[in-house]
Amino acid sequence: MTISNKQASNIAAVLTEALPYIRQFHGTTLVVKYGGNAMVDETLKNTFARDIVLLKLVGINPIVVHGGGPQIGNLLERLNIQTRFVGGMRVTDGETMDVVEMVLGGLVNQDIVSIINANGGRAVGITGKDGDLIRAEKLNLSQPGPETDVPEIIDIGHVGAVAEVNPEILRTLVQENFIPVIAPIGAGPDGTSYNINADLVAGRIAEEVSAEKLILLTNTAGILDESGVTLPTLSANEARALVKSGVISEGMLPKTHCALSALANGVSSVQILDGTAPHALLLEIFTDAGIGTKITNDE
Numbered sequence: 001m002t003i004s005n006k007q008a009s010n011i012a013a014v015l016t017e018a019l020p021y022i023r024q025f026h027g028t029t030l031v032v033k034y035g036g037n038a039m040v041d042e043t044l045k046n047t048f049a050r051d052i053v054l055l056k057l058v059g060i061n062p063i064v065v066h067g068g069g070p071q072i073g074n075l076l077e078r079l080n081i082q083t084r085f086v087g088g089m090r091v092t093d094g095e096t097m098d099v100v101e102m103v104l105g106g107l108v109n110q111d112i113v114s115i116i117n118a119n120g121g122r123a124v125g126i127t128g129k130d131g132d133l134i135r136a137e138k139l140n141l142s143q144p145g146p147e148t149d150v151p152e153i154i155d156i157g158h159v160g161a162v163a164e165v166n167p168e169i170l171r172t173l174v175q176e177n178f179i180p181v182i183a184p185i186g187a188g189p190d191g192t193s194y195n196i197n198a199d200l201v202a203g204r205i206a207e208e209v210s211a212e213k214l215i216l217l218t219n220t221a222g223i224l225d226e227s228g229v230t231l232p233t234l235s236a237n238e239a240r241a242l243v244k245s246g247v248i249s250e251g252m253l254p255k256t257h258c259a260l261s262a263l264a265n266g267v268s269s270v271q272i273l274d275g276t277a278p279h280a281l282l283l284e285i286f287t288d289a290g291i292g293t294k295i296t297n298d299e
């Protein structure tokens with residue numbers, strides 16, 4: 001293949017622009033949440049996998065945490081299992097949890113592992129149960145009761161929160177140059193399985209491994225304001241105000257919460273990006289422009 005002078009200078013410019021970022025992030029840990037909504041097609045999944053492999057090859061240590069809401073919905077539908085949502089969360093009885101565990105820990109997790117490995121990486125798929133990575137606790141939702149102001153506790157079954165993270169298995173894998181790929185499932189004290197929102201898992205893991213950066217790949221261009229315009233930067237206070245006013249809602253809520261917690265607990269930067277845009281990860285990390293929404297600590 002021959003390339004024109006213009007192409008050559010473009011390629012050289014791109015590599016030169018990346019150099020200071022490679023130097024800055026070399027040896028650091030990067031936690032990437034790969035949203036179920038961003039796993040749109042095989043081509044995109046392949047570009048994601050190649051980005052992850054490239055990061056590893058230039059000395060950055062990616063840890064992938066994945067979601068899989070749409071994929072769980074698909075299998076439940078195929079199996080004719082009805083579920084309902086309360087406050088954006090799926091009420092998960094034992095039968096539903098079996099499907100959640102099969103889809104997240106089996107299908108989705110191993111799909112990402114194979115694609116990374118097919119692109120030259122060495123990924124290892126685990127759930128939060130492996131190596132006792134994530135201890136879960138049951139999440140109880142409360143909402144105002146129908147007639148009184150006394151909040152009503154709603155049992156949403158096997159939906160959990162992170163109680164404790166034991167990151168040793170991640171350190172071992174990263175040290176041996178593996179790329180951990182984590183399904184957001186944890187075990188309660190008695191071994192019961194819980195499905196935990198993957199954003200919250202990614203945030204806690206980023207805190208525990210002292211990640212330099214937490215990147216959340218989703219299906220919107222970032223956090224949008226009330227008129228649908230992407231906000232390039234957002235301070236913690238501004239983010240809290242958008243939650244209060246309801247501009248940030250549903251699936252964006254756990255992202256915002258985990259971003260604020262991660263920033264408060266030593267993670268330097270949190271970025272929400274459109275994972276359905278090709279090479280979103282590389283563009284964010286290696287170019288001057290940056291994309292999506294960056295959430296920062298208050299001054």
Ligand SMILES: Nc1ncnc2c1ncn2[C@@H]1O[C@H](COP(=O)(O)OP(=O)(O)OP(=O)(O)O)[C@@H](O)[C@H]1O
Pocket residue numbers: 034035036037038066067068069070198199217218219220222223224225247248249250251252253
């Ligand atoms: N202010 C906002 N800006 C952008 N998106 C918002 C906002 N408020 C709510 N959302 C919703 O949040 C969604 C993203 O979260 P969602 O949980 O659906 O995806 P995900 O976390 O990437 O996937 P998964 O939950 O499977 O891991 C967006 O598609 C949008 O509908």
Ligand SMILES: [Mg+2]
Pocket residue numbers: 035067069199251
């Ligand atoms: Mg989500």
